[in-house]
Amino acid sequence: MPPLNNQIVIVTGAGSGIGRASALAFAAEGASVVLVGRRTNLLTATLAEINEAGGTAISVPADLVEPNAAETIVAEATSTFGAVDMLINNAGTNTTARSIRTTDATSMDYVMRVNVTGPMLLTQAVLPGMLERRHGTIITVGSYAAINASPMAGAAYAASKSAVANLMENINHEFRNRGIRACTIYPGEVDTPILDGRALVPDDDARRTMMHSDDMAEIILLCARLPQRALIEQVIVRPTQLRDTQADVEAALEV
Numbered sequence: 001m002p003p004l005n006n007q008i009v010i011v012t013g014a015g016s017g018i019g020r021a022s023a024l025a026f027a028a029e030g031a032s033v034v035l036v037g038r039r040t041n042l043l044t045a046t047l048a049e050i051n052e053a054g055g056t057a058i059s060v061p062a063d064l065v066e067p068n069a070a071e072t073i074v075a076e077a078t079s080t081f082g083a084v085d086m087l088i089n090n091a092g093t094n095t096t097a098r099s100i101r102t103t104d105a106t107s108m109d110y111v112m113r114v115n116v117t118g119p120m121l122l123t124q125a126v127l128p129g130m131l132e133r134r135h136g137t138i139i140t141v142g143s144y145a146a147i148n149a150s151p152m153a154g155a156a157y158a159a160s161k162s163a164v165a166n167l168m169e170n171i172n173h174e175f176r177n178r179g180i181r182a183c184t185i186y187p188g189e190v191d192t193p194i195l196d197g198r199a200l201v202p203d204d205d206a207r208r209t210m211m212h213s214d215d216m217a218e219i220i221l222l223c224a225r226l227p228q229r230a231l232i233e234q235v236i237v238r239p240t241q242l243r244d245t246q247a248d249v250e251a252a253l254e255v
């Protein structure tokens, strides 16, 4: 029997990049997957791919910044499949401005809303059910920028990824002895659509050095598959080959 058989898993940002790869991987392991994101067409494509492979999923289009989004997502998941076992906080966003000099309060607030408040509200929505069953896993895709801030990732983004990692630590402090475990993954560069928003969009040569979404899905699955008694608190994962990013940093400092 696949290791994640009948596990009910919410994956945010499931229409593209790491979220899409993770949703496909969870479904292939027998999980019932709840696909969340704003772009319905992308969620529908992920859903079709899962169904074609014989997996189980539903699409729940939602914008994490909307009030009540978290409650709606969890209510939909629970009424369709039952109590949620795992929450994968993967959706993330960035500002156009990367320098702290040009980052305004509105864009800072928006990045914090998606990257920090979104995972917090979803966590709050799944927690009561998890605590009741003394069983639950929350995995958040943070960023290596949380550890090593760089203008390439940007001031607001790096700060948000530090904040959400701290939030995951808090979950462990508060709830690990009640059966809940939280894990933060700190990836370096992964070849996904989010990089198209950079001042200097990485070319094919740069992207060849990067990790793939499937690599991240493997890491997320590793954290999810371990028996509930074992917790991987943090994973730092970076490309083996570290490319020269001087031009990327200089371009980022201009916006």
Ligand SMILES: NC(=O)c1ccc[n+]([C@@H]2O[C@H](COP(=O)([O-])OP(=O)(O)OC[C@H]3O[C@@H](n4cnc5c(N)ncnc54)[C@H](OP(=O)(O)O)[C@@H]3O)[C@@H](O)[C@H]2O)c1
Residues within 6 Å of the ligand: 012, 013, 014, 015, 016, 017, 018, 019, 036, 037, 038, 039, 040, 042, 062, 063, 064, 065, 090, 091, 092, 093, 114, 141, 142, 143, 144, 186, 187, 188, 189, 190, 191, 192, 193, 194, 195
């Ligand atoms: N690629 C990298 O180098 C890298 C490195 C470190 C960390 N990460 C992190 O990895 C995660 C996944 O990103 P990715 O690299 O796979 O890029 P991506 O393909 O652009 O994925 C980001 C996802 O987040 C969703 N999203 C954004 N804002 C949302 C909102 N308000 N409500 C709901 N969903 C929202 C997007 O879907 P919709 O637009 O359809 O809503 C999209 O599917 C992010 O947290 C990112 O910060 C990426």
